Amino acid sequence: SVNPDLGGERQTASFSVERLTALLDGGVEQTQIRRAVVEAIESDPVFSRENQYFQTQNERYEAAVRKAVHLQKKMHEMGWTENGPEYKYIYRALSGDVAFLLHRVFMRSISVLGSDRQIAKWIPLATQHKLIGSYAQTELGHGTYLQGLETTAVFDTATQEFILNTPKISAMKWWPGDMGRSATHTVVFAQLYIHGKCYGIHPFIVQIRSLQDHSLCPGITAGDIGPKMNFEHIDNGYLLLKNVRVPRENMLSKFCEVRPDGTYVRQGSQQINYFTMTTVRVSLISDEVLIPLKKACTIAIRYSVVRRQSKLKPGEQEAKILDYQTQQEKLLPQLAAAYAFHFTNDYLQELFDRGYREIQRKNFDMLPELHALSSGFKAMITQHCTAGVEICLRACGGHGYSLLSGLPSLYTKILASCIYEGENTILLLQTARFLIKCFMAASAGQPVPPSVTYLAAVKHGKCPAKNKLDFLSPDIYTEAYQHVAVRLTSSTAAKLQDLIQSGVKKHDAWNQCTVQLVQAAKAHCHYIAVKNFAETVEKLETKAGIQKIMKHLCDLFALHGIFSNTGAFLHDGYTSGAQMDMVTAAYLDLLAVIRKDAVPLVDAFDFTDQSLNSALGSYDGQVYQRLYEWAQKSPTNQMSPAYERYLKPLLHNTLSKL
C-alpha cells in the first residue's frame, strides 16, 4: 500500500511519466530493454544487495567477486553479449557493485596500445578468464603527472627482457583496482631505459600471481591498500617490483617498439590514444555521476512529501517538508541539474560519436575541442552532482545520515569521481588553456572551433530584461551566461598578458592566474550546459506536456545558476541589482511551480526499490516501517561481549578498584 501522502502527489502530474521515461532512455524500445535487464538481474538472488549496509570490506569484496563470476553465467544464459543492446544496462542494474572492472580496462589497454600479435595472444586469454587483469599506472607519489612516474623498466639486450623495479617507496603502484587480491596480471607503466637512456613512460604486461595457486610471483610484493571512503567492494592494490623480468614481447608496442638490439622505434599516431582518455571521461558521467544524483533526488523528494514536520499555518496538520520554500530551494535545483546534465551528456555523446567518425577518417581537427569539453564537463558535472547528493543527504536530516537511507553511500562514492580520471582542478585548467588559446586566436581574427566561436563576438550591451517574466526567456539568460563566460575569459587573458609584459615569467604568470582561469572554464561549461538545455527543450515541441515541465526545469537550472552566483553577472553592470531582484523573484516562483510535479519528475527516472536500496526512497513511501524493519536486522542488534566484559561489572560494582 502506497503512503497516501506520496500517492496523492502522483495523481496531479502535469505530464505522462511513462513518456518522459522513454524520452530519457532514448526511446520506448530502450526502456523495454533496460527493464528486462533490471528484471533479470534483480530477480536473481546472487545479485542481491540486501545486506550491503551491514557488510564489512571483506564481505563486500567477496560478494563483488561472486557477482562478477556469476555475471558470466548470467550473460550466457540470457544471451547477452558485450556488443548487444543490453550490455550498457547491466552495470547500472548492478549499481556498479561488481568486481573485475579493471579486467576490462586491462583488455582495453591491450586493444588500444598493443600490436596485433599482442592482441591475438592476450585478448582471448582475458576473455576466457584464464587470467585476471588489472591496470597499474598510479603510484604512491604520482597520479596526475604521468611523466613523473618512477617505476623503471630497463632493457637487457643479453636476455631480451625488461627488468622492472620500484626504485623507492613513492614509486610503488597504488590504487589499481582488482589488483589487491584478485589479479594475476597487470599492465605496469614504467620509465623505459635502454642502454642507460630514458625513453619515457611505456606499458608492460606483468604477471603478478601464480595461475596455479595465486601466490605472488618472484620479485612481487602486492596487497590491498585498505579501507577507503567507499568502494569497499573493490580490492584497490599496491605493487612493489624487485628485478621482475618480462620478455621483450610484453611491452605493448602498437606505437613504440624496442628491437632486439635495443633500437627504439616510434610508429603510427598516438592521437587516437588521447581520444580514448577523453571518451572515458565522458562515459563515466552517465553511470557514475548522473545516476547517483538522480537516485539521491528520488530518495530525498519522495521522503520530503512523506515527512511532515512543524506547521505552516497554526491549527492545520503538520506540513510536508517539501512545502517549505527552504526545502524546495535545496532539492528542486538538484532535480533541475539532474535533467540539465542528462541532456549535456547526450550532447557530449553525440559530439564524441561525430569526433570518432572524423578520427577514423584520419581527421584529428576536433581533438582539442573534444579534450577541452570532456575535461571541463567531467569536472563541472562531477562537482555539481557531488554537491547535489550532499544537499539531498542533508535535506533528509537525521534519517539521511543513516546508511539505510542509501544517501551516505551515494555521497561517499560519487565524491571519488571528482578525483579519479583527472583531478577536477587540473582538468578545468586544461579547458582554460584551450579557452585562452582560442580567445587569442579569435581576437586575431583566426578561425576557432564551434563551441568557442562566441568568444570572438564580444558584445558590450546590457541585459535587456524589464521584468521577472523576461527572465523566463532562454534568450535572455543564455546571453547572460555567454556574457559572463566571455568576460571571465577575456579579463583573465588580459591579466596573463599584463603579467608577462611586466616581466613575470610565463609559468609564474600562469600560476598567478589559475584561480581565475578555473572560474572562466566553469563559466564556459555552465554556458554550454544552459544553452544545450534550452535547445533541447525547443526540440520537444511535439510533446506538449513534457515540453512545458522541461522548460520550467531549464529555467530553474539557469536561474539557480544566476541566483547562486550573482556577482559574476553584476560585476560589469551587464545585469543590474534591480534585474537581480527580478531573477530572485522568478526563481522563487519557479520553485513553487515545479514542486507540484516533483514526485512525477523523479518517478520518471524509473529506479526500482532494489536499485535505490533506500529505506527513505521506496516507491510506496513506507519510510518508518522500513527503517524499523531494516534496523532490526543490523549486526549491532546481536549480543555484544561488551555487556559481560564491561557493563555488568560496572553496574554490579565489581570494578572495585574505582
Next chain:
Amino acid sequence: SVNPDLGGERQTASFSVERLTALLDGGVEQTQIRRAVVEAIESDPVFSRENQYFQTQNERYEAAVRKAVHLQKKMHEMGWTENGPEYKYIYRALSGDVAFLLHRVFMRSISVLGSDRQIAKWIPLATQHKLIGSYAQTELGHGTYLQGLETTAVFDTATQEFILNTPKISAMKWWPGDMGRSATHTVVFAQLYIHGKCYGIHPFIVQIRSLQDHSLCPGITAGDIGPKMNFEHIDNGYLLLKNVRVPRENMLSKFCEVRPDGTYVRQGSQQINYFTMTTVRVSLISDEVLIPLKKACTIAIRYSVVRRQSKLKPGEQEAKILDYQTQQEKLLPQLAAAYAFHFTNDYLQELFDRGYREIQRKNFDMLPELHALSSGFKAMITQHCTAGVEICLRACGGHGYSLLSGLPSLYTKILASCIYEGENTILLLQTARFLIKCFMAASAGQPVPPSVTYLAAVKHGKCPAKNKLDFLSPDIYTEAYQHVAVRLTSSTAAKLQDLIQSGVKKHDAWNQCTVQLVQAAKAHCHYIAVKNFAETVEKLETKAGIQKIMKHLCDLFALHGIFSNTGAFLHDGYTSGAQMDMVTAAYLDLLAVIRKDAVPLVDAFDFTDQSLNSALGSYDGQVYQRLYEWAQKSPTNQMSPAYERYLKPLLHNTLSKL
C-alpha cells in the same frame, strides 16, 4: 626523521609557534594542563585508536564502552574530577571516541528539570554507575518540532502511575545515544494526559533494561538503529513502549507537577531551561566542529608541502602542491576560517558566561539575543567547517579518499553537526526572526540588543576603497559586511511587509521569504565573525609576530568571504566591479603571503600524531612510508574465501557450466 620538505617549512616561521599555541589555549598554564591530559591518555594502551579504521561497528562500540569504563578508573588514578581544569581536555584527548556521553545528558536533564528530591535520588545512582542513562526525545517521525512528539504518558489516578505508550510507528523513539545496547534507564519525553486532557510534552524517567541481567523490561522493545555515516562507536537506539508504568515521582517536576488527585501545577520559570539548550549549541562548536576543521587543515597542509606533483617551471624539480595558487586557494581560506571561528567561539563563550551571571540575578533580558546568536553561529560555523573539511579531503586527491588519511572520518562525523542540536536551516530562521523583529523595533526608534544596534544605523554611502591595499583595512571590509547584513535584513523585512499588506496571510508570507531570511541571518553572523576577528587582532598589539600573521588571516577570512560571494556586495552598488577586482588582487596576494607560514600555523594547533590518526598528517611528514605500513595491517590483506570459492574455479575453468 622529519621529511626535509616539511622540516624546511618550519625554519622560516615568522612567529613563535609555542606562543601562538598558548594564545589559542588561553594561556601557558592551560597548554600545560592540556598536554598533561593528552600524555596520560595517549600513553595508556586502553585508549588506543590504532586500528580504528579497520574496525566494524560492533568492534567500535565495544571499544567505546571499554574506554568509558576505563576512563572512570583513569580519572580516579590521575585525580581528575568533573570540576577540575583537566576535565574539558579529556574528551578532546579521546577524540570523542568514548561511550556514555548520553549518560551525562541524562544526569544534566535531571539536574535541570528534576525536583530537589529527584536530584537527591537519581544523581548519586548515576554518578556511581548503578545505572546507565540515556535521553529519549527524538522520534522516528519527529525531530525539530518538539510539540509534534507522539509518545503518550497517561496519568492513572488509581495507581498513581503514568502509563507510557508508543501509539504508532512514527512515535517510536529513534536516535538516542547509549540506548541501543547500553542504557538501563532513559528520560522519555511524552505528551502528558490527565483525565483525557493533554498538557503537552513532559520528561519521565523510565527503566528499560534489568539491572540484574540487562534483559529488556516488560513492555519495552529496544535495540540499535543500525549503521550510520559515522558514530559507529555509539549505540544510537530505538525504543517502543507498550503500557509501561512508572510511578508519579518519575515525572521530572522542577517546573510542573502532577498532584496525586491529578491536579496539574506549573511552578517556577523555565527560562533557565531554554538557556541550557542554547549553551549546548555553543559548547559543541569547540570540540565537535572546530577541532575537526583544525585537524583537517593540519593534515591537508602538511601533506601539501610533502606531495610534489608536476612542474611549475620546466626543468625544475616537481613542485610542492601548496605552491600552486589553486591549492592555496583551497586550503588557506579554511585555515583562516579555523582561526576566525576559534575567536568567534571565545566571543560566544564570554557572552554566555555574562548571560549566565545575569540569569543567576534573575535578569533574562539577554536571552533572545543569546538564542539568536547561538542558533545562527551554530548553523554558520558547522556549515563552514563541514565544507572546509570536505575541501581539505578533496585537496589531498586520492590519498585523502583513503580512510587512513583520517579525512573521511573527520568529514562524515562533522557533517552530523549540521543536523543535530537543531537543523541548520531551522536555526538560521530563528536568527532571522530575531533580526526582523529587531530591525522593526530599531526602525521605530526602540532600543535593541547590542549585537544588532547596527541595523538601526543604515548608511547609504559607497565603499571608499581606492586601491587593493585599502581592502586590507579592517574598517573597510567590516563596514562592507555590515552594509550587506543591513541590506539583506531590510529588504527582506520590506518584502515581508509588502506581502502581508497585499493580503497574503502572515504564515504564507513568512514561508515565501525564508530563502532570503536565511541569507540575511548568514550575513549577520558573517559580519559579527569578521568584526570580532578584527577586534581580536587589534588587542594582540603587544605580541608583534603573532599579531602580524593573525592580521593576515583576518584579512584573508574577510576577503575570501567577499570573493566567494561578490554579488551580495555588488548588488546595490556599495562596491563597484573595479573595487571587486581590487578585492580579488588583494585576496590572491594574501594567499602567497600566508602560504609561507602555513605549516607553523597548523603546528600551533598542537595535535599529536595519535590524535590526528592520519597517514598523511603526521608531524614528520613520512606520508608514503606510513600509508604502506598501515595498509599492510588491513584485514583485507588476509586470505579471502573468495579465492577458493570463485577465483580458482574461474581461472582453472572448472566453472564448466559457462
